[in-house]
Amino acid sequence: MPTQLQNTKEKKELTAIWQLLNEVCDPEVPVLTILDLGIVRDVRSLPQGKQGNEEGFEIIITPTYSGCPAMDAISIDIRFMLLEKGYKNFKITTVLSPAWTTDWMTEEGKEKLKTYGIAPPSHSEKKGEIAVHCPQCNSVNTKLLSQFGSTACKALYQCQDCKEPFDHFKCH
Amino acid sequence: MNQLIYYTLHLADNNLILTQRNAAWCGHGPILEQDIAITNITLDLIGQSRNLYQYAAKLINEKNIKLVETETPFSLENEVNEVNEDSLAYLRTEREFKNLLLAEQPNGDWAQTILKQFFYSVYQYLLYEKMQYSKDEQLAGIAAKAIKEVKYHVTWSSEWVIRLGDGTAESKAKMEKAIKELWRYTGEMFVPADYETAMIAAAVAPDVALLKGEWMKKVMEVFSEATISSPFGGDWNETVFMQTGGKNGIHTEQFGYMLTELQYLQRTYPGAAW
Numbered sequence: 001m002p003t004q005l006q007n008t009k010e011k012k013e014l015t016a017i018w019q020l021l022n023e024v025c026d027p028e029v030p031v032l033t034i035l036d037l038g039i040v041r042d043v044r045s046l047p048q049g050k051q052g053n054e055e056g057f058e059i060i061i062t063p064t065y066s067g068c069p070a071m072d073a074i075s076i077d078i079r080f081m082l083l084e085k086g087y088k089n090f091k092i093t094t095v096l097s098p099a100w101t102t103d104w105m106t107e108e109g110k111e112k113l114k115t116y117g118i119a120p121p122s123h124s125e126k127k128g129e130i131a132v133h134c135p136q137c138n139s140v141n142t143k144l145l146s147q148f149g150s151t152a153c154k155a156l157y158q159c160q161d162c163k164e165p166f167d168h169f170k171c172h
Numbered sequence: 173m174n175q176l177i178y179y180t181l182h183l184a185d186n187n188l189i190l191t192q193r194n195a196a197w198c199g200h201g202p203i204l205e206q207d208i209a210i211t212n213i214t215l216d217l218i219g220q221s222r223n224l225y226q227y228a229a230k231l232i233n234e235k236n237i238k239l240v241e242t243e244t245p246f247s248l249e250n251e252v253n254e255v256n257e258d259s260l261a262y263l264r265t266e267r268e269f270k271n272l273l274l275a276e277q278p279n280g281d282w283a284q285t286i287l288k289q290f291f292y293s294v295y296q297y298l299l300y301e302k303m304q305y306s307k308d309e310q311l312a313g314i315a316a317k318a319i320k321e322v323k324y325h326v327t328w329s330s331e332w333v334i335r336l337g338d339g340t341a342e343s344k345a346k347m348e349k350a351i352k353e354l355w356r357y358t359g360e361m362f363v364p365a366d367y368e369t370a371m372i373a374a375a376v377a378p379d380v381a382l383l384k385g386e387w388m389k390k391v392m393e394v395f396s397e398a399t400i401s402s403p404f405g406g407d408w409n410e411t412v413f414m415q416t417g418g419k420n421g422i423h424t425e426q427f428g429y430m431l432t433e434l435q436y437l438q439r440t441y442p443g444a445a446w
Binding site for chain 2 (some may be wrong): 024066100145146147172
C-alpha cells in the first residue's frame with residue numbers, strides 16, 4: 001500500500017478510537033468522559049506485528065491522583081470497550097509525567113460537572129484559586145468545610161446563601 | 173543499580189508503613205470529615221508507594237538482581253520468578269524494610285497521629301520538591317505528581333497541630349506529650365544511609381542533610397503559631413538523643429507487630445487474590 005494511503009487509513013482509525021474513548025466514563029463521576037477529564041494523553045499507531053498484517057495502537061493514559069482507585073476501573077473499561085468493537089491489537093500504557101492537571105479538563109466537562117451538582121475547578125492551583133461558586137444557586141458566598149471530600153479529587157463546601165453542602169472538584 | 177533499588181524501596185516503605193498506621197483510623201476519626209481527611213491522605217500515600225514499588229520491581233526484574241543482603245531476600249522468588257509491587261509489600265521481612273522509624277510509630281491518640289503526619293509531610297514536601305528534578309526520570313515523575321498531593325497534607329496537618337497546640341489545656345498537653353514521644357525519631361530523616369549517599373552523588377536523590385534547615389524552619393513556624401515551646405527545656409537541636417536505624421532495616425519494637433498484621437493474609441494464604 002502506498003504510504004500516503006496508509007497514512008489516511010491510519011488517521012481514520014485513530015479518529016475512530018478517539019471517538020470510542022469519548023464514550024468511556026469516569027466511574028465516580030459518570031457525567032464525565034475520560035476525554036473530558038483529560039486522562040487520555042495520546043493514541044498512537046504501533047509498528048506492524050511480526051506477521052506484518054497486524055496494525056496495533058497504544059493508548060496513553062495518566063492518573064488524576066496517585067492513589068485514585070478509579071484508574072484501574074478506567075483501564076478495564078477502555079479494554080472492554082475496544083474489545084467489544086472488535087479491536088484486538090492495542091495496549092494501554094500509564095504515564096505519570098507530565099503530571100495531570102485540572103487545566104486539561106474540557107470546558108464542556110466543567111459545564112457537565114456543574115449541572116451534575118459539583119463545582120468545577122476554576123484553574124490550576126499555581127495561578128491561585130478564585131471564589132468557588134455554588135452549583136445550585138451560583139452564589140460565591142461559599143465556605144470550605146474540608147479539603148478532603150468523597151473522593152481524592154474533591155473538597156467539601158457549603159453554600160452560605162442556600163445552605164446546600166456540595167462537592168468542589170479541586171484545582172490540581 | 174542496587175543502590176537505586178534500595179533508595180526506591182526506602183521511599184516506598186516510608187509511605188506504605190505510614191499508610192498502614194493511618195488506615196487504622198478508618199471509621200474511628202474524631203468526626204466524619206477528619207476521618208475522611210486522614211483516609212484520603214492515606215490513599216494518596218498508598219498510590220505514591222505503588223508507583224515506587226512498581227518501579228523498584230521493574231528494576232529488579234529487568235536486571236534479574238538478587239538482593240542478597242539478608243538471609244531471605246525477597247522471599248517470594250522461589251515461588252514465582254518475578255517480584256511485583258505486592259510481593260515487595262507483603263513478602264519482605266522486617267530487616268528488608270527501609271522506612272523511617274517515624275513512620276512505624278504507633279498512632280497513639282489523635283495528637284500523636286497528627287504530629288507524625290505533620291513531621292513526615294513537611295519532610296516529604298521538601299524532599300519531593302527537589303526530587304522533581306532528579307536525574308532519574310521515573311523518580312522525578314513520581315515526585316512531580318505526588319508533590320501536588322503532599323501540599324494538601326502539609327496544610328491539613330499544620331492546621332491540626334495549631335488547633336490542638338493553641339486549643340484547650342488538655343489538647344495542648346496531648347500535643348506536647350506527642351512531641352516528647354516522636355521528636356527523637358525526626359533526626360533520622362536528615363542522616364543519609366549509604367544508598368542515599370550514593371544516590372545523592374549521582375544526582376538522583378536530594379541531599380537530605382540539606383533539608384534539615386528548612387524543615388526546622390517550617391516546624392518551628394507552626395509550633396510558634398500553636399503556642400508550643402520546647403518541652404525539653406532548651407534547644408531543640410542539641411538536647412534530645414536521636415534514634416536512627418530504620419533506613420537500614422533496624423526497627424523499633426512496634427514494627428514487627430504491625431508488619432505481621434500487614435502481611436498476615438499473604439503469609440497465611442500465599443497468592444490469595446481478590
